[in-house]
Amino acid sequence: MDTKKTKVLGMSALLLVSVIWGAGFLFQKWGAEELSTAYLVAWRFTVAFVPLAIITRKNWKLIDKGYLLGGLASGSTLAIGLGLQTLAMAYGTEPGKCAFLTATYCVMVPFFCWLFWKKVPKRAHALAAIFCLLGIGLISLNTDFTITIGDGLTLLGGVVFALNILSIAKFCVGRDPMLITMLQILVGAICGWIALLYTGSFPESVSLNGAWNIAYLGLFSTCLCMSLQSYGLKYINETVGTIILSLESVFGTIFSVIFYKEIVTTRMGIGFVIIFVAVLLSQLAELGKSSTKTE
Numbered sequence: 001m002d003t004k005k006t007k008v009l010g011m012s013a014l015l016l017v018s019v020i021w022g023a024g025f026l027f028q029k030w031g032a033e034e035l036s037t038a039y040l041v042a043w044r045f046t047v048a049f050v051p052l053a054i055i056t057r058k059n060w061k062l063i064d065k066g067y068l069l070g071g072l073a074s075g076s077t078l079a080i081g082l083g084l085q086t087l088a089m090a091y092g093t094e095p096g097k098c099a100f101l102t103a104t105y106c107v108m109v110p111f112f113c114w115l116f117w118k119k120v121p122k123r124a125h126a127l128a129a130i131f132c133l134l135g136i137g138l139i140s141l142n143t144d145f146t147i148t149i150g151d152g153l154t155l156l157g158g159v160v161f162a163l164n165i166l167s168i169a170k171f172c173v174g175r176d177p178m179l180i181t182m183l184q185i186l187v188g189a190i191c192g193w194i195a196l197l198y199t200g201s202f203p204e205s206v207s208l209n210g211a212w213n214i215a216y217l218g219l220f221s222t223c224l225c226m227s228l229q230s231y232g233l234k235y236i237n238e239t240v241g242t243i244i245l246s247l248e249s250v251f252g253t254i255f256s257v258i259f260y261k262e263i264v265t266t267r268m269g270i271g272f273v274i275i276f277v278a279v280l281l282s283q284l285a286e287l288g289k290s291s292t293k294t295e
Contacts, residue, residue: 010235013228014244022251024221025095026259031213032089036201040214041083042192047218049189052182052227059179070171070180075187077164082188083195084157093150094262097139099252100272101154106246106279107132108162110286116166124285131278138271177230185222239286246279 031040088098107128113119140151147155172180196202203210233241253272256262264272 006235010232010241011244013232014236014241015247017225017228017232018245018247019251020220020225021245021248022099023255024217025099025252026255027213027216027221028086029089029095029098029260031210031217032086034207034210034213035203036196036199037083037087037090038192038195038199038201039203040086040217041079042189042196043214044082044217044222045079045185045189045192047214048222048226049182049185051219051223052178052185055227056176056179056182059176062176062179063183066171067175067179067183070167070175071183071187073167073171074164074180075184076191077160077167078184079188079191081157081160081164083192084153084160088150088153088157091150091153092148093154095256095260096253096262096264096272097151097268098154099249099256100139100275101136101151102158102161103246103249103275103279104132104136104155105158105161105165106242107282108159109165110282112162112166122285124281128278128281128285131274131281135271135275135278138267138274177234178227181226181230185226239283243280243283246276246283249276
């Protein structure tokens with residue numbers, strides 16, 4: 001296939017992912033208003049696992065210790081991150097705010113690379129971190145310099161998402177990305193069901209809207225998006241890809257304002273912009289040394 005065409009298709013796939021993920025914050029919020037966090041996480045991953053298991057079944061023979069470790073590391077961090085994100089919404093954090101606070105994981109990744117792999121961050125990464133902290137302050141800090149439980153949980157989720165990115169980077173090299181994704185989702189489902197059985201937070205009933213929220217999160221935000229993400233990042237520079245994916249925070253806020261009637265104050269709006277600039281700075285610092293993906 002023509003290289004230019006594959007790049008266009010890859011970028012289009014990642015842009016679609018950012019739109020679907022952006023809308024996903026709405027469905028998470030609506031789901032969290034009716035169902036427990038553990039119930040949402042368990043069913044979200046279970047619904048996503050079934051089609052991925054069918055798609056990858058012919059490659060199961062490739063699964064070895066490396067695949068299992070990759071699935072365990074990436075799946076557990078993804079489940080915990082999404083769990084914290086969903087719990088934050090149950091505590092009142094609105095979708096748009098959650099989207100931008102979650103995006104801070106992009107800025108955290110270089111510093112975790114420094115911690116674990118002794119890969120010293122660039123000056124742009126440090127500047128991005130400063131911008132990020134400023135943006136968080138504008139969005140979340142109260143007059144007494146405290147933040148809400150929901151915002152705190154969202155930021156903690158961002159830390160876990162950064163660890164998830166590192167685990168994928170560690171174990172995906174030289175392995176089938178769809179197979180790793182399937183194992184990641186399987187582990188996420190297991191984590192969700194363990195949490196659900198431990199908490200016993202089963203609902204007495206699930207409304208049609210609740211079922212639709214789970215279906216969207218499982219089939220679209222998880223199964224489809226993670227498949228499209230694997231496809232898109234195969235053909236384009238991963239830094240450019242990350243920048244495109246970070247647009248989920250913008251789409252999440254737009255959808256929240258339109259459909260959830262979230263009110264974005266001037267101060268919050270400035271904070272959103274600053275965090276997005278921080279994400280761009282952090283990713284552009286990597287652009288010069290990232291190789292272009294080709295078929």
